[in-house]
Amino acid sequence: MKSFDYVRAGSLAEAVAAASAPGAAYLAGGTNLVDLMKGGLTRPDRLVDLTRLPGLDRIETLPDGATRIGALVRNGALTRDAGFAGRYPAVVEALLSGASAQLRNAATTAGNVLQRTRCGYFYDPASACNKRSPGAGCEARGGITRTHAVLGWSEHCIATHPSDFCVPLAALDAVVEIEGPTGRREVPFDVFHLLPGDTPERETALRAGEVVTAIRLPPEAAGFAGHSRYLKVRERTSYAFAVVSAAVGLRLEGGTIADGRIALGSVALRPWRAREAEALLAGRAPSPEVFAEAARAALAGATPSGDNAFKIELARRIVVRALTLAAAGTPGRMPALPASPFATSPTAGASHHA
Amino acid sequence: MGLSIMSIPITLTVNGVRREIVLEDARVTLLDLLRERLDLTGAKKGCDRGQCGACTILVDGTRINACLALAVSHDGASLLTIEGLADGDVLHPVQAAFLDNDGFQCGFCTPGQILSAVALIGEGGLAEEGGPADPERVREGMSGNLCRCGAYAGITQAVLQAHAAMTHAAMHAPDVLPGGNLTEDAA
Incomplete structure (x- = not known):
């Protein structure tokens, strides 16, 4: 690991000032950044430690019913907050399906959102990668591409965003609160992460020196609590990144869907909100046919970026399964295997052949 | 700076x-x-x-x-x-349970396994009210600790035993020391 200057910020203003130096990076939980630094993939000259900043480790209910998750709230702490889990069960199910308990206890809200892709070529310093070295090329193209993107990719980058947490946040219309050299601003969650285009080195809407201070869930996000799920297909039962995942929420009124939400994970370089599919749900009664129609619409623009056409059909099926389970109702107790489509509990419902 | x-x-x-x-x-x-x-x-x-x-x-x-x-x-x-973790010569219930259940082979991963299990039991949620811990929840909660010898069956049994011992001890001797050590020999 390259050596670096260490600055412990005592206030947001101090942090932003310290991070304005070239080569500076913000440090919070370190679960992604320290790993990248050990691999020589990120080589900051200065780390600005945010962990002592006051007031950013709170989960607050705002007067209008919105919930603000402070940037420094640890993922593990968020899963153990009973009030939060009751209002946003799919967010907690997504968090619990990701990483390990040890990593969740260190990783922060903002750090999870800002984590880098797990593309094997990005992680291999010997491979060409346009994210690491703009213009170098993308060695993933034509390589081992089973888990790469099927939506929103470009010839310059076919990586995916690996976060589970981000998928329900996109579905629930979360807002990213930001502070920076030019003051405060907000960015809607589903456009916070940038698609690669011809600048895959640009990953988020953050500008130089800006810092995420909170993620806010709007008042209506809690309206999906009774009918929401996160489902995640993995290569092994636990402690693995998603091959494909889906977060869904339904607001049912008198037997019809008043509002439906669908977002997909690990299919693109951003958590993928499927608004066209959602529009097909509105005003309809839940049924296998309606769910299948929505799933087709969600993947309508998908194309394989390599040897991964199976992910398109897999994503359709996981959308149908998630909607079916959500319609049946959010489980009263978190499943033993959060987000698993193969949960052994008989109350988990759907068959393996959605 | x-x-x-x-x-x-x-x-x-x-x-x-x-x-x-x-x-x-x-x-x-x-x-x-x-x-x-x-x-x-x-x-x-x-x-x-x-x-x-x-x-x-x-x-x-x-x-x-x-x-x-x-x-x-x-x-x-x-x-x-x-x-x-131990209280002098008295092993923590999780340490004792790993011995009782052969929760290891080479032992390299064992300190991490034991501390992870101590935390997992403390986090709660492994069992329905008053019931035994669910082995599936134990395996999921321990999934961040790899064992290349493959002693997982014994590790799961050890955590189940420790959970039962600590739940029992907590009901009968609620004064648990800060380090997680129990005031009685719960193993």
Whole structure:
């Protein structure tokens, strides 16, 4: 690991000032950044430690019913907050399906959102990668591409965003609160992460020196609590990144869907909100046919970026399964295997052949 | 403001003992600090990248991977390592349960497994009210600790036994010491 200057910020203003130096990076939980630094993939000259900043480790209910998750709230702490889990069960199910308990206890809200892709070529310093070295090329193209993107990719980058947490946040219309050299601003969650285009080195809407201070869930996000799920297909039962995942929420009124939400994970370089599919749900009664129609619409623009056409059909099926389970109702107790489509509990419902 | 070439003093409480430490380099992780500076080699360096869990310790009561934790960022923290878990010669119920159930073979991952299990049982949620722990929830909760010998069956049994012993002990002797040690021999 390259050596670096260490600055412990005592206030947001101090942090932003310290991070304005070239080569500076913000440090919070370190679960992604320290790993990248050990691999020589990120080589900051200065780390600005945010962990002592006051007031950013709170989960607050705002007067209008919105919930603000402070940037420094640890993922593990968020899963153990009973009030939060009751209002946003799919967010907690997504968090619990990701990483390990040890990593969740260190990783922060903002750090999870800002984590880098797990593309094997990005992680291999010997491979060409346009994210690491703009213009170098993308060695993933034509390589081992089973888990790469099927939506929103470009010839310059076919990586995916690996976060589970981000998928329900996109579905629930979360807002990213930001502070920076030019003051405060907000960015809607589903456009916070940038698609690669011809600048895959640009990953988020953050500008130089800006810092995420909170993620806010709007008042209506809690309206999906009774009918929401996160489902995640993995290569092994636990402690693995998603091959494909889906977060869904339904607001049912008198037997019809008043509002439906669908977002997909690990299919693109951003958590993928499927608004066209959602529009097909509105005003309809839940049924296998309606769910299948929505799933087709969600993947309508998908194309394989390599040897991964199976992910398109897999994503359709996981959308149908998630909607079916959500319609049946959010489980009263978190499943033993959060987000698993193969949960052994008989109350988990759907068959393996959605 | 840069401190990389300066000495950085930090204070840690390690297994109940306050330690003043001067870091000469901000790159030092808690794992390297424990092993190389404090001669506490219980926490193991397996992958050193947050994947295997062999370095699991408790920091302010929660389990984390010490290999990804920069020491300088944890100034003031309280650490519990395997060396601080037993109460003198009396093993912690989780340690005793690993012995009773052959929860290991080579032993390299065991300190991390045991501290992870201590935290898992403390987090709750393994059992319905008053019932036994669910083996599936134990396996899921322990999935951040890899065992290359494949002693998983014994590890799961050990956590189930420890959960039962600690739940029983907590009902009959609620005065658990801060380190998680019980005041009676619950094993």
